[in-house]
Amino acid sequence: MDFWILQAFYGISYGALLFLLASGLSLIFGVMRIVNLAHGSYFLLGAYVALTVIWVTDSWLLAIPAGALTIAIIGLAMERIFLRQLGFAPLRQVLLTVGFALLFQQGALDLWGGDNMFIPVPEYLNWSIQTGTLFFPVYRIFMIAVVAVVGVILWLVIEKTTLGAVIRATVDDAEMARGIGIDTSTISMGVFALGAFLAALGGVIGGGFTGVYPGLDFEVLPLAFAVVIIGGMGSLRGALIGSMIVGLMDNIGKGLFPELSYFTLYAPMVLILAVKPTGLFGRE
Amino acid sequence: MTIFQIEDIHTYYGDSYVLQGLTMSLEEGQIVGLLGRNGVGKTTLVNSLVGFNHPRQGRILFKGQDITHEHSYKIVDLGIGLVPQGRRVFPSLSVEENLIVAARVGNGQGWNKERIYELFPRLKERGRNRANTLSGGEQQMLAIGRGMMSNPDCLILDEPSEGLAPVVIQQVWEAITKLKEMGLSILLVEQNVALALKLVDFVHVMSKGVVVHSSLPDDLWANEEVKSNYLGL
Numbered sequence: 001m002d003f004w005i006l007q008a009f010y011g012i013s014y015g016a017l018l019f020l021l022a023s024g025l026s027l028i029f030g031v032m033r034i035v036n037l038a039h040g041s042y043f044l045l046g047a048y049v050a051l052t053v054i055w056v057t058d059s060w061l062l063a064i065p066a067g068a069l070t071i072a073i074i075g076l077a078m079e080r081i082f083l084r085q086l087g088f089a090p091l092r093q094v095l096l097t098v099g100f101a102l103l104f105q106q107g108a109l110d111l112w113g114g115d116n117m118f119i120p121v122p123e124y125l126n127w128s129i130q131t132g133t134l135f136f137p138v139y140r141i142f143m144i145a146v147v148a149v150v151g152v153i154l155w156l157v158i159e160k161t162t163l164g165a166v167i168r169a170t171v172d173d174a175e176m177a178r179g180i181g182i183d184t185s186t187i188s189m190g191v192f193a194l195g196a197f198l199a200a201l202g203g204v205i206g207g208g209f210t211g212v213y214p215g216l217d218f219e220v221l222p223l224a225f226a227v228v229i230i231g232g233m234g235s236l237r238g239a240l241i242g243s244m245i246v247g248l249m250d251n252i253g254k255g256l257f258p259e260l261s262y263f264t265l266y267a268p269m270v271l272i273l274a275v276k277p278t279g280l281f282g283r284e
Numbered sequence: 285m286t287i288f289q290i291e292d293i294h295t296y297y298g299d300s301y302v303l304q305g306l307t308m309s310l311e312e313g314q315i316v317g318l319l320g321r322n323g324v325g326k327t328t329l330v331n332s333l334v335g336f337n338h339p340r341q342g343r344i345l346f347k348g349q350d351i352t353h354e355h356s357y358k359i360v361d362l363g364i365g366l367v368p369q370g371r372r373v374f375p376s377l378s379v380e381e382n383l384i385v386a387a388r389v390g391n392g393q394g395w396n397k398e399r400i401y402e403l404f405p406r407l408k409e410r411g412r413n414r415a416n417t418l419s420g421g422e423q424q425m426l427a428i429g430r431g432m433m434s435n436p437d438c439l440i441l442d443e444p445s446e447g448l449a450p451v452v453i454q455q456v457w458e459a460i461t462k463l464k465e466m467g468l469s470i471l472l473v474e475q476n477v478a479l480a481l482k483l484v485d486f487v488h489v490m491s492k493g494v495v496v497h498s499s500l501p502d503d504l505w506a507n508e509e510v511k512s513n514y515l516g517l
Contacts, residue, residue, distance in 0.1 A: 162381075162384055162385065165377055165381040165384065165385045166385050168374065168376055168377055168381075169374040169377055169381075169382075169385045171376070172374040172375055172376055172377065173372055173374060175336055175356075176368065176372045176374070177374075177385075178335070178336075178355070178356035178357045179334055179336065179356050179360070179366045179368065179372075180360060180366070180385065180386040180430060180431070180433075180434065181357050181360030181361060181386060181388050181434050182357055182385065183355075183357045184357070
């Protein structure tokens, strides 16, 4: 029993982290139909920028927004200067984003080196709550809380505001959205920057327990894609449910059959795709 | 006064050469019909007018301004409202959201959600429902309402009768008449000739990417040659 409670807790907290990464990926795909293979890089770069801010200012609280905002600006520039020029050309978009992912990878290696680093977590979050024989790290509870707040804000904006309706209209039918006067180019820019922001936020927060190291970018990217494929492209609810499924499968799988961990993660994905090719909450 | 002036436009759909030097004009305050069989390029013309598919040659003037290569969303701001073929309401948005995302000041005629609901009371009852739960007729009303939310000078209606029951077409046609009486200019693209001729002040007939006949509706009705050659009547 203890095993299952702990695995569920670890799975949900890991799922929370994945939600930050995957919700942006999913929104970007929904609005722009772009498969952004540089999305994992935002996660890693966000963590490195935060680490640098901590070295310079010694402030973890400052490092969180600094990391996320810096990467949001990088994402915005990438969208405006490069992706925008391509129009709707999926193959070229994929090649461009994979090119960026490789550039970011090498750039990070040159700037921050190849060592495995940790983002130091403040004392007040670096302890565990003990109940009986179980220990629950407070930092993981903090992660779940952050994601709950971010998730509620995202949901309110997307589902309850006019701006959110404009974004959903663009996801439904971008050409028609332009045909009723919506400047979808500006919407895309905003959503792309938001996606980069969320991924980097995930990197900064996740850097406190997964560590920060070269290769992390390409380690989290397939997980994010698994989430989006399971949950359905362009759906916030899908990203949430998908994150939880992937988070739990990954942890439970590694706990029960460590040698089959990729199988336990991707087998459910294949099953869901076979039954419902659009993902659980996808359209069309 | 001429509100739309389309001068010798050539538009491609992918690799196929669809509009092959089309010229026509629309007078302010009129309902102008555009008729023609399936596949003659009517919707491609609509797509060229609203900036979905820019012509490679020729030009389009709206209220004297060249909009040939303008962005769609700016064309809306200049005063063109679109009610597209197949309605294309936003399926995951509620009826109300479909209207508010399209709201613009436009020509200042004061069209807003409430006035759309007056025009189509049925929409008010369905206000909170998702658009994909509406019937075809309700979706058409919503598409027209959405097109009016930008307060346009000219509304383009592409096949508004498509797939609707006669009683619903009746309601839609009454609404279009009301809009015309308020001074709106309307381009009505239709395959159903008899239905279109009930409504229009002037009519153009298209075939193979060009306009082949332009006249008053009665003259077209009397012209057996044009009707049999180009409209299959």
